[in-house]
Amino acid sequence: MVDVGEKPISQRVAVAAGRVLVNEKTFSLIQSGGMKKGDVLTVAQIAGVMGAKRTPDIIPMCHPILMDGINLELSLDEAKKSVEIKATVSCDGRTGVEMEALTAVSTAALTVYDMCKAVQKDMIISDLRLLEKTGGIQAFIVQIMRKLRDRGGPVVCITVLIFMLFGSFFGMFEELVTLLPLIIVFMLSMNIFSAAFEAP
Secondary structure (H helix, E strand, O other), X not given: OOOOOOOOOEEEEEEEEEEEEOOHHHHHHHHHOOOOOOOHHXXXXXXXXXXXXXXHHHOOOOOOOOEEEEEEEEEXXXXXXXXXXXXXXXXXXXXXXXXXXXXXXXXXXXXXXXXXXXXXXXXXXXXEEEEEEEOHHHHHHHHHHHHHHHHHOHHHHHHHHHHHHHHHHOOOHHHHXXXXXXXXXXXXXXXXXXXXXXXX
């Protein structure tokens, strides 16, 4: 596994989603609670939470993570005839929880299939994806860049990005992250001053 011991502890959140496409008969049985195995959405929700907890047991290079919360939402989409699945996982740690979120969605989707397979064999599990990831240095920089883009203009944003890439190339990435707040304040100040001089 990758050594994450030197990474700072930060609040990390990952959101993943996926869906199970079913036919009209299966959809009606899920909706009405008519499946012989029981309440499909409730069982799949519990399975998804259990799956997130067992992620390092089935994904070999994943670190065991003490998660703060696992929120799994399952809903029915009438138009698509699908079970929509969304997982939000959070922790305070040195590495992200995107694999836990993706595993939660995958496990829930497979459980939906298992609960309904007696009625339909050709269900489709699709669109498994990571929607959002926050926390850690990379996410911190992305947030800063968005704020700079909105408040400081593209020139400031590009300048800071070049500066960070330069530091990363020469092995000074961590040091530059420490100085990043000062760099941002300086760049924003310069941008404000230049805007003031340009004003009529």
